[in-house]
Amino acid sequence: MSLHRVFTMRKTLVTVVCAAVIYLSAACQQQPPRTPAIDPADVAFGYTDSTGSKLLTLPGQMGSTLPIPEARAKAMAWAVCSEGREFPIRYVQFLQRSAQADSGGTRTFGDDGGHVSEIVQGQAAPADTCLLVPAGYLQAFPISRNEFPKADRDRRSGEYGQRKAEASIQKRPFDLTPFQSLSESARQSVSRIEKEKGRTAKIYWPLHRIGASQEVAAVEFHAMGDSLLGSLVLVEPTRLSFFDMPASLKKGQEDGGCWRVDDDCELSYEEMEVPAVLGEPGRQLVFFTFRGYEGQVLVLFQPRDGKLVEVARNYRPSWAR
DSSP, X not given: OOHHHHHHHHHHHHHHHHHHHHHHHHHHHHSOOOOOOOOTTOOXXXXXXXXXXXXXXXXXXXXXXXXXXXXXXHHEEEEEOGXXXXXXXXXXXXXXXXXXXXXXXXXXXXXXXXXXXXXXXXOOOXXXXXXXXXXXXXXXXXXXXXXXXXXXXXXXXXXXXXXXXXXXXXXXXOOOGGGOOXXXXXXXXXXXHHHHHTSOEEEEEEEEEETTTEEEEEEEEOOBTTEEEEEEXXXXXXXXXXXXXXXXXXXXXXXXXXXXXXXXXOOOGGGEEEEEEESOTTSOEEEEEEEOSSEEEEEXXXXXXXXXXXXXXXXXXXXXX
C-alpha cells in the first residue's frame, strides 16, 4: 500500500471521527436536563388559621409532638387544600409549643407549636386541612378537579344527617333508600365491587368524580355475622383499588365504636372527604380525610395491585384549629 493511500485513509477516518464528536456534542446540548424523580411520600400535612392565610404544619408522625425537620418544612412550596385548590406557600418561622397547649384549656392557632408558612397568593378556607408538597410535585402529579359539585355533596350530606337524626329521635330504623339512587355507571361500579368482594353493598357513597368512568367512593357492605366491612375504593374503567376497613360488631359494641369513637358501629361516610386526586390515570394519588369526634385522619393513598396503599398518614386532633 502506498504512503499516499495510507495518508488519505487516515485523513478520512479523522474527519469521520471529528464529525461524530461534533454531532454527539450538539445532541447532548440539545437534550433538556433530566427532571429529578419525585417521591410521592415527600409530603407533609397542615391546617390553616382562621383567616386562611397561614398554615401550621402537623408533627411528623401520628401521636407525636415532634415537628418535621426544618429543612423539610422549608422545602414545602405548595399547599393543596379542599376542592383541590392549590396555593404557593413560603416558610415563616417555627413556633414553640405554648403552655396553653399543656393546660387542657381552649387552644388557638399555633399553641401546639410547629412550622408556620404563609400563603403568598390567594386565600384558603379558614381552618382547612391541606397537603403540603415541594416544588415540582404538582408537575409530576397534577391535580384532577372534582366533577361531583360541592353543592350537591353538601346537600346530600345535610339531608343524610337530618334523616339519620330524625330516625334516632323517633327510635326507628334509618332508611337508606333515598340515598341509593345511582347512575347507570355507578350501578355498574357497584356490581363490579360486589363481585370482587363477594358480599353485597349496603350503600355506595361517591366522594370524588373524574369524567364519566372514574370515581373515589366509600362503600359499606352488609354485615356477615359479626363481620363488618367498609371500604374506600378507586374505581377505574379496567381496575378497582381498595382500602378495606374491617370491624367486629361485638368488639365494637364493647369498645364504644367499630371504626371511630362513639360511631354506634355505623360507618360515617358523610364525614369522609377526598380534597384532591393527584396524578394521571395509572399513577394517581388520593388525598383522603375522615373526620370523627376525636379528630381527623389524613391519608395519602397510591393504588397498587388492587389496593390503596398508604403513602403518608397523619392525624389532626379536634382541638387543632
